[in-house]
Amino acid sequence: MKYKPMQYTRLALALALAGLAGTPLAQDTVVRIGHSGPLSGAQAFSGKDNENGARLAIEELNAKPITVGGKKVKFELVSEDDQGDPKAGVNVAQKLADSGIRYVVGPYNSGVAIPASRVYANAGVVVASVASNPKLTQQGYKNLFRVNASDTQLGSKMALYAAKELKVKTVAVIDDRTAFGQGLAEEFKKQARASGMTVAGHEYTTDKAVDFTSILTKLRSKNVEAIFFGGYAPQGGPMARQMRQLGIKAKLLGGDTICTSEMGKLGGDAVGANVLCSQGGALLDKAASGPAFKAKFKKRFLAEPDVYAASYYDAVNLFANAMQQANSVDPAKVSGAISSGSYQGVAGTYAFDTKGDMKSSPVTIFTFKAGQPSAITSY
Numbered sequence: 001m002k003y004k005p006m007q008y009t010r011l012a013l014a015l016a017l018a019g020l021a022g023t024p025l026a027q028d029t030v031v032r033i034g035h036s037g038p039l040s041g042a043q044a045f046s047g048k049d050n051e052n053g054a055r056l057a058i059e060e061l062n063a064k065p066i067t068v069g070g071k072k073v074k075f076e077l078v079s080e081d082d083q084g085d086p087k088a089g090v091n092v093a094q095k096l097a098d099s100g101i102r103y104v105v106g107p108y109n110s111g112v113a114i115p116a117s118r119v120y121a122n123a124g125v126v127v128a129s130v131a132s133n134p135k136l137t138q139q140g141y142k143n144l145f146r147v148n149a150s151d152t153q154l155g156s157k158m159a160l161y162a163a164k165e166l167k168v169k170t171v172a173v174i175d176d177r178t179a180f181g182q183g184l185a186e187e188f189k190k191q192a193r194a195s196g197m198t199v200a201g202h203e204y205t206t207d208k209a210v211d212f213t214s215i216l217t218k219l220r221s222k223n224v225e226a227i228f229f230g231g232y233a234p235q236g237g238p239m240a241r242q243m244r245q246l247g248i249k250a251k252l253l254g255g256d257t258i259c260t261s262e263m264g265k266l267g268g269d270a271v272g273a274n275v276l277c278s279q280g281g282a283l284l285d286k287a288a289s290g291p292a293f294k295a296k297f298k299k300r301f302l303a304e305p306d307v308y309a310a311s312y313y314d315a316v317n318l319f320a321n322a323m324q325q326a327n328s329v330d331p332a333k334v335s336g337a338i339s340s341g342s343y344q345g346v347a348g349t350y351a352f353d354t355k356g357d358m359k360s361s362p363v364t365i366f367t368f369k370a371g372q373p374s375a376i377t378s379y
Contacts, residue, residue, distance in 0.1 A: 032077075033075060035079040037082060046307065050105070051077075052300075053311065082107055102123075104126070108130060113133075113136050121141040126143045126335050146357050155190075158276070227243070236258040237266025262306075276367050310347040318338060
């Protein structure tokens with residue numbers, strides 16, 4: 001193709017302007033951080049809360065901004081709905097990996113995180129997840145970090161509290177057959193028996209169920225003092241209501257996924273001092289930067305942070321801190337910095353063992369007051 005002199009001039013000018021316009025952008029390193037969580041369905045309240053925690057961290061980092069390798073880093077959040085479903089979660093993982101994203105916060109559900117983690121590992125993606133099933137970190141993936149207590153800690157410490165403080169002698173267990181629910185229930189049972197409690201029954205439901213009458217009627221005849229539920233708030237709330245309707249006086253115990261205001265909304269006045277749950281991390285109100293985080297979150301999103309907003313906020317900042325330590329955004333180098341280092345976040349101190357589990361993760365026991373989780377003590 002031949003150009004006339006005037007066309008050469010216009011072309012040169014256009015290229016020069018394009019170069020000038022692109023200069024500021026060329027100085028920035030763009031790092032996209034993926035988020036995989038349930039943004040639709042019964043657990044959407046948790047997925048959105050987690051996403052907001054990550055979003056707040058990214059907005060603050062971009063406002064600073066941080067510098068890595070002599071260039072300013074601009075972070076972008078790419079959030080995908082995994083529906084809390086294993087198949088959808090694997091598809092999300094593949095989509096994020098194929099698009100070149102090398103840092104992910106999530107998945108939230110153990111049943112999603114376990115199969116999706118293989119996809120992330122094969123693509124060299126660094127993952128920070130709150131999924132608590134012990135199997136997640138037993139797979140041996142180097143770039144995978146659990147930024148929360150595991151079921152071993154959540155289930156066992158709830159059992160210890162029930163035995164030592166509530167003086168429970170006889171307990172029953174219900175789990176929803178998800179990877180999370182089963183893992184949590186088994187850890188509770190193990191510690192319950194070790195603490196001298198009798199496990200009078202173990203019943204099963206699903207994470208879609210709403211009617212627990214037949215299960216609860218069966219357990220009522222066993223006169224148990226407490227029922228431990230391995231599952232989520234959308235089932236826990238109705239379960240508490242139905243326990244009251246059936247005249248069951250036993251306390252309802254559970255893990256972190258029922259330690260949420262959604263439990264109070266769904267259970268109404270059937271959720272109070274009779275419901276106790278264990279949640280990973282220190283109590284935000286007593287953590288050094290906890291009150292400040294809660295205030296920032298509420299100002300930005302007009303809502304109180306729920307169970308894991310602070311953990312997702314910390315996870316993004318953990319990535320950013322490791323990038324600065326490694327002076328690189330290369331995932332292998334950043335993963336190495338996370339593995340060998342320590343980061344003080346809002347919800348805890350993030351230092352990891354060789355599996356990718358936190359070396360120390362406190363667990364807080366909650367009950368409910370006026371429909372809201374209310375901390376009792378930390379173990």
